[in-house]
Amino acid sequence: MSQLPPDLRYTKTHEWLRTLPDGRVEIGITDHAQQSLGDLVFVEVPEPGKSLKEGDACGVVESVKAASDVYAPIECTVTEGNSQLTSAPEAVNNDPYGAGWLMRVRPASATAVDGLMSAADYDKFVQSEST
């Protein structure tokens, strides 16, 4: 069973979003996503200052068997990419909701995150995908 922190929002492309106290949003990939990919060997995160529209490919997570895009779940501007992942991509496997965060962004709209799936909805979505 994969973990699903209840305070986060989730997407169909398996990203999670956490609203930070300063209004920025932290984005990573879910425990389910990292398990499907296997051991990550390389993570590419976007440059600060990059403007993203919803659905833009903005990063890559690469394991020994696959390389997958990470998509921007909301319209936003990147303020920070997790540069620790360059030398330690395994953080995404070990701590997907903590040290394995990929990027921090300033959302274009403060309410953009509210429309995304709750932990319960994402759990149902993952179940339906696997059947």
Added chain:
Amino acid sequence: MAFIPHTPEDVEAMLATIGVADIERLFEEIPASLRIRSLEGIPSQLSEMEIGRLMSERARTDGRPLCFIGAGAYEHHIPSAVWALATRGEFYSSYTPYQAEASQGTLQLIYEFQTMMASLTGLEVSNASLYDGASAVAEASLMAVRAHRKSQSRRILVLGTVHPHYREVAAAVAGNQDLQFEAVAYSSAHGTVSPQTLASYEGQDITAIVIQQPNFFGRLEDVDALTDWAHARSILVIAVVNPISLALLKPPGEWGAKGADIAVGEGQPLGVPLSSGGPYLGFMTTRMELVRQMPGRIVGRTLDLAGQPGFTLTLQAREQHIRRAKATSNICTNQGLLMTAATIYMSLMGSEGLERVASSCLARTRELVSALTRIEGVRAAFEGPYFHECVLSLDRPVAAVLEALAKRGVQGGLDLSGYYPGLGPALLVCATETKTSADIDAYANALTSILRSAPGATAERQGAAAGA
């Protein structure tokens, strides 16, 4: 021998197993408008005997001219061992390692090729080869755009002295992916790009610059100054190099303070015959930090479970069989057989052998240029050093002169008027180690009598040709 080994019974059994009525059904997803029903203009089959005869007849019409044409494809001596070994079944039929880990011999050969190319270009990592030099420039440009994440422009500066075909291919391949290629003007006195010319690009967002050394004219660019200029502005440097020349010239990895970021080129001079223009092989090397953006296959050396050394394909997650449309390239290959020949050629020559070939090319070309420029109506177009090619200016249109030379069994070089009309009647000549002093004399004598037998051009005619 039938190319498809299945009998009709085999095919039927396979179709029955997957529950499909006929083979055509498997291609249904290709829209009818994209299907070609017949191959117009392709004649029906000939027997092996008929084909053999036809090809020998065609080959005879080419004759055995003395070739002084270079311009990207070079006639070098190829030791017999190269193709005797490359066409052995172990190499020839195991063309590409589909079952990679069971093809240790092929993988080791690719690994040796990569090691030699990395060492020759002075960079850290090489791929297993690409189609040819031209497509390697396109791939390097696309790679630079992926790798340079701070540059948004997708603009690539290409020195005007880079091979015109390479520039065309790069624009054809990468132009559809929104890359813009801009030619940087060269000095018509020197046939090189002066670093001062780049001042007009100051302050602009440029992703990469493509520098060829020796350039298309055979001349040597100031690669150190050009590379340092680019790096000071966070522009990636793509070097296009002739592998033979690297035995004498500074490798791209040592250009300027930091070295070029990507080196590419045509591997044909390494043991591959001219063969009417192909197949050839491209190569690409780069710094370790850019390896994940490098297209193509890479073979790595590793240890197996028992701790024994072995070879494996590495970084495959970026290749098209896994990443489909998002792959680092969808049109690249490992040019297996040509790469095999190149690897054997380099092993046979060694660094000393390559250096001798390069020195001999340089000496022969100097001899050729000095013999030809002694003829009235012929002069060197540019001042300054060159490697094994040189541009000559003639006092009359080049095409007719080349035609007359061909009648005397001499392929006298490449007429540049179509590529560089601004140069006037200009001829690019090349002499490799395959040309003897007698060959050079034969060329000079033929040219002397051709230029003497018809009157030289007047100044007006020269002006008209230059303006055309």
